[in-house]
Amino acid sequence: MLAACLEPLGLALGLAGSLLVMVACALPTWKVTAFMDSNIVVAQSAWEGLWMSCVVQSTGQMQCKVHDSVLALARDLQTARALTVASATLAVAALAVTVAGAQCTTCISHEQLKARVVNAGGVLYIVSALCVLVPLCWMANNIIVDFHDPRVPPPKKREIGAAIYIGWAACALLMLGGALLCCASLRGARGAYPIMYAPTKSLASGGDFDKKHYV
Secondary structure, eight states, X not given: OXXXXXXXXXXXXXXXXXXXXXXXXXXXXXXEEOOOSSOOOOSEEEEEOSXXXXXXXXXXXXXXXXXXXXXXXXXXXXXXXXHHHHHHHHHHHHHHHHHHHSTTOOSXXXXXXXXXXXHHHHHHHHHHHHHHHHHHHHHHHHHHHHHHOTTSOGXXXXXXXXXXXXXXXXXXXXXXXXXXXXXXXXXXXXXXXXXXXXXXXXXXXXXXXXXXXXO
């Protein structure tokens, strides 16, 4: 059946997206130093993440400092923290729900209930993608606006870091995986009628088929 192909593919994409969300949440490269001058040889570059800020020296040494106070952070960082953690939590919950309702598991025996559980897992993956998409787009918009703002001094200008790009890739994987799981839970993908097997014919005492099976 089509569901037997869509479910593993959707589950794999959702799992990959979940891991990328966690990686993006942990990386300190949401904002990186923008090189404005023609001479790109600088003494140090600054990275800013959700949980810490790092300074990378030209010699390769890196020093990181965890943000002391949550309330002292900018509003976009506070929102990004909350929504990214919520996205990772929803992705883990979606994984558990999808595995429970998958056709390759026996946690649930009723076929219609399995389809509903898989559909719920797909919806959770889509909600998880939306949760991580909001802070990514908000942060990227603030970075671009500050970059083109002439009132912001060049040392304060930042560029979009690798963590945001990883987050966008995670969002795409979560959306695609959730959509595949929702499609796999449809009645047409799983088959409208269950597979019925004919009963085996019984043998008579002499080794021949019983005469009642003949028309």
